[in-house]
Amino acid sequence: MNLLKSEFRKLVYTRSFYGYTGGAIFIALLSSIPAAFSVNALKGKLSGASLLDPQMVDGIYAKAASGYLFALIMGIAIMGNEFQNGQAISTFLATPRRINVLYSKLAIAAGAGICMMLISTALGFGGAYIGLSYYPHAKATSSTFLNLTITAVVSGAVLAIMGVSIGALIRNVKIAMSGAVIWLQFVEKLIVLFWTTGGKYLTSGLILGMMDIHINLKSAKKFFNISTGDYFGPGISVALLLLYAALFAGVGSWVALRRDIE
Amino acid sequence: MSIIEFSGLTKAYKDVVAVKELTASVATGRITGFLGPNGAGKSTALKCLLSLAAPTSGTALIRGASYRDLLAPMKEVGAVIETGGFNPSLSGLKNLRIIAAAVGIPDSRVLEVLDLVDLTDARNKKVKQYSLGMKQRLSLATAILGEPEILVLDEPANGLDPIGIAWLRDFLKKLAANGHSILISSHQLAEMQNTVDDVLIIHKGSLITQGTIANVVGSGTLEEAFIRLVEASA
Numbered sequence: 381m382n383l384l385k386s387e388f389r390k391l392v393y394t395r396s397f398y399g400y401t402g403g404a405i406f407i408a409l410l411s412s413i414p415a416a417f418s419v420n421a422l423k424g425k426l427s428g429a430s431l432l433d434p435q436m437v438d439g440i441y442a443k444a445a446s447g448y449l450f451a452l453i454m455g456i457a458i459m460g461n462e463f464q465n466g467q468a469i470s471t472f473l474a475t476p477r478r479i480n481v482l483y484s485k486l487a488i489a490a491g492a493g494i495c496m497m498l499i500s501t502a503l504g505f506g507g508a509y510i511g512l513s514y515y516p517h518a519k520a521t522s523s524t525f526l527n528l529t530i531t532a533v534v535s536g537a538v539l540a541i542m543g544v545s546i547g548a549l550i551r552n553v554k555i556a557m558s559g560a561v562i563w564l565q566f567v568e569k570l571i572v573l574f575w576t577t578g579g580k581y582l583t584s585g586l587i588l589g590m591m592d593i594h595i596n597l598k599s600a601k602k603f604f605n606i607s608t609g610d611y612f613g614p615g616i617s618v619a620l621l622l623l624y625a626a627l628f629a630g631v632g633s634w635v636a637l638r639r640d641i642e
Numbered sequence: 643m644s645i646i647e648f649s650g651l652t653k654a655y656k657d658v659v660a661v662k663e664l665t666a667s668v669a670t671g672r673i674t675g676f677l678g679p680n681g682a683g684k685s686t687a688l689k690c691l692l693s694l695a696a697p698t699s700g701t702a703l704i705r706g707a708s709y710r711d712l713l714a715p716m717k718e719v720g721a722v723i724e725t726g727g728f729n730p731s732l733s734g735l736k737n738l739r740i741i742a743a744a745v746g747i748p749d750s751r752v753l754e755v756l757d758l759v760d761l762t763d764a765r766n767k768k769v770k771q772y773s774l775g776m777k778q779r780l781s782l783a784t785a786i787l788g789e790p791e792i793l794v795l796d797e798p799a800n801g802l803d804p805i806g807i808a809w810l811r812d813f814l815k816k817l818a819a820n821g822h823s824i825l826i827s828s829h830q831l832a833e834m835q836n837t838v839d840d841v842l843i844i845h846k847g848s849l850i851t852q853g854t855i856a857n858v859v860g861s862g863t864l865e866e867a868f869i870r871l872v873e874a875s876a
Contacts, residue, residue, distance in 0.1 A: 386744035393736045394729070461729070469694065470727035470737075470784060474744040476693040476710040640655075640695040 383475060383484035391458065391492055400454040401496045404447025408504030411446040415439075416511035416518065431518040435594050438524050439608075440512060442591040444504025445528060448535040449564050451493035453557055455543015458489050459632070460553035463639075482548075482633045486541055493540025494533050501532035523592065527614060531590040534618050538625040539583070545632025548639075576610040583624070589617030645670045645792060645823045646691065650700035653686050653847075660686040662847040663700070668825050668840070673818050675838035675855075676827035677868060683847035684827040685724070688796050692721050704792065716745045720785030722795045727781065730770035734761055734780050737769060738787065745788055755783040760809075774801035782813065793817065795826040799833060811837055835864040843871055850875040 391397050416431065419440060423430055430436060462468045462485075475481050505528060512518045543560070550556035564584065572579035572588065579585040589612040596609065612620065646668035653661040661683040668674045678684050689695040691702040693710040704712065704719055712718050728737045738752045756765050759779040764772065772780065778798055785793055799807050807830075814837060818824060828834050834841070835855065841864070842852045850871050851858055859867045 382746045383744055386740050389736070389740045389743055390729075393732055393740070395731070465729050466724075466727055467729050469723050470741050471744070472694060473692060473721050473723070473727070473784075474716050474741050476712075476715055638696070640689070 383480055384487060386471075386474070387458075387481075387484045387488040391488055394457075394461075396457060397454060397492065400450045400457070401499065403453075404450035404496050404500035405503050406447075407449065408444050408447045408500040409507045411443040412440070412504040412508035413511050415443045415508060416515060420515065431512070431515045433595075434519055434521045437512065437518045437520040438527075438591065438593050439595050440518075441505060441508045441520055441524050441528055442531070442588070442593055444501045444508050445497065445531045445535060445587065445591070446504065447500035448497060448539045448587060449561065450500075451496055451536045451539035452543040452546075452560050452564060454492060454496065455489045455540040455545075456547040456550075456553060456556045456560060457543075458485055458492075458540075459544040459547025459636075460550070460556055462547075463551060464553050478637050479633060482544075482629075482636055485544055486629055489540040489544045490537040493536035493538075493543075495536070496540075497532040497536030498529075501528060527591050530614065530618065531587060534590060534621055535587050538621045541625040542583075542628045545628035548632035548636040576608075580611045581620070583621070585611055586617040586621050586624075590614050590621075643670045644668060645705060646794075646825055647703050647706075648687065648691070648700070649703070651687060651690060651697055651702050652699045653683075653690055653695060654698045660847055661690065661844075664844065664847070664849055665700075666842050666849050666852050668823065668842070670823050671818075671821055672839040673814060673824040673826060673837060674840040674842055675834040676825055676842050676844075677829065677831065677834060677864075678827075678844040679872065680829060682844050684844060685796050686847075687844070688721075688723065688794055688825075688827060692719070692723065692794060694723065714745070714788070716741075716747075716790065717788035718790050719792045719794060720788060720790040721793070722778070722781040722785050722798050724796055724800075727784065728769045728777070731768060733766045733768055734772065734776075734783075735765040737780070738783060741784055742787060747787055751787060755787050758786065759783045759813075775803060775806040778802060778806070778810075782810075786817075791822055793822055793824045793826075795824065797827055797829075799828055799830050807833055831865040831868055832863070835859070843868060845872050845875050848875070 419431055419436060462471060471481055472478060546556050546560060568582050568584045572582060572585045588608060592614050593608050644667035648664045648666045651661055651664040664687055676684050690697045693708060709715055739749055742749060742752050756762050759782050761779055764776060782798060799810055802810060814824060838855055840854050841858050843850050
């Protein structure tokens with residue numbers, strides 16, 4: 381409990397944590413509010429882009445959970461700053477059994493990631509609701525709210541844990557964060573969009589899978605067809621994400637336990 | 643009786659041997675100066691002692707156990723390792739409260755130690771706004787937070803002005819008078835001569851001498867003895 385209290389203090393004393401939460405909220409609102417208008421604008425250009433389809437409406441609500449990138453960044457900061465500031469010296473002097481520090485960090489990061497995602501997703505949900513209120517005929521499926529809540533909780537915890545592990549693996553926090561942003565926001569998004577066979581195993585693909593959305597968009601140009609039908613269902617997606625979190629936590633712990641403190 | 647023992651301690655980083663077969667001991671209730679030129683391996687040996695670095699071979703033990711295996715490490719051993727260890731964006735008070743929480747020390751003790759090191763007025767300033775001397779004092783506050791009997795201090799006088807050095811000397815003398823055992827590394831030999839009871843000198847990672855200050859220095863100064871011993875070992 382002492383270590384959890386200490387790690388909790390580190391988190392709440394640090395201003396950047398509030399900045400990351402603000403960033404997650406901003407992304408969630410930026411993604412969710414205009415989504416309904418975008419879909420409506422595309423309805424003549426992409427077959428399947430219709431607000432009459434409850435699956436498409438679910439897809440708009442799914443945008444509310446777009447802030448998970450910031451859970452990853454927060455996790456990287458929680459671990460990476462420890463080494464970058466030299467704060468690791470006092471941390472490991474207070475608790476030389478590093479595995480206990482690691483467990484506490486992972487627990488606090490997971491909790492903070494869940495809180496961050498629940499807040500940003502709730503606000504993003506509100507944003508999507510406002511956008512969709514201009515289209516009274518648009519109705520979501522009955523499982524939207526539950527799926528979105530599960531997505532927020534699981535993605536918040538898993539991404540934060542992965543972040544802590546990346547922070548342990550990569551000494552330079554700026555490089556770790558830049559790499560994470562490029563991978564998650566650009567590389568993964570492109571793979572998920574255009575190569576579902578591999579994309580469904582990636583974090584973004586699994587987060588999409590947790591939402592259990594079945595969308596088929598077809599354009600006149602074949603390369604821009606989007607189908608979420610091949611993605612895993614919520615159960616497998618949650619299981620795989622938890623497995624990834626465990627693997628990352630294991631590797632991160634292994635590295636942090638063996639690293640000399642400079 | 644020894645309270646700290648290095649036994650055949652070796653620490654190598656890739657092809658650089660920072661500490662080589664170091665065997666030495668620190669007696670209970672005394673101030674022991676851990677001396678050596680820059681890069682002699684003092685900080686590395688202390689990091690091994692405090693479980694911050696893993697020895698390549700040999701041991702560094704405190705009361706017969708590794709730091710990692712002590713029941714309440716910060717309540718048994720207080721340490722200053724350079725001026726690091728703090729989040730520069732947080733105040734001194736918040737940094738200490740984080741450390742205190744990890745060890746289960748009440749926040750009231752944090753205010754006590756800040757007062758002991760004369761940082762009460764600066765407690766809410768961010769550490770990045772502290773002078774080097776203030777950072778050193780904050781490090782000392784961390785070291786005494788758990789009211790330990792043993793202190794391991796790595797270059798605590800580095801960057802201090804003459805007033806700061808005098809303050810540190812008095813501070814250490816008071817702690818020693820209260821029965822603390824102190825291992826203090828430094829390359830400020832004139833200051834060490836006024837402060838320590840015993841000395842332990844290393845050069846290029848190896849021990850070159852150990853004993854009471856009177857025995858090691860003889861009739862000259864510590865600086866003269868140090869230069870003579872280091873040159874003889876080269």
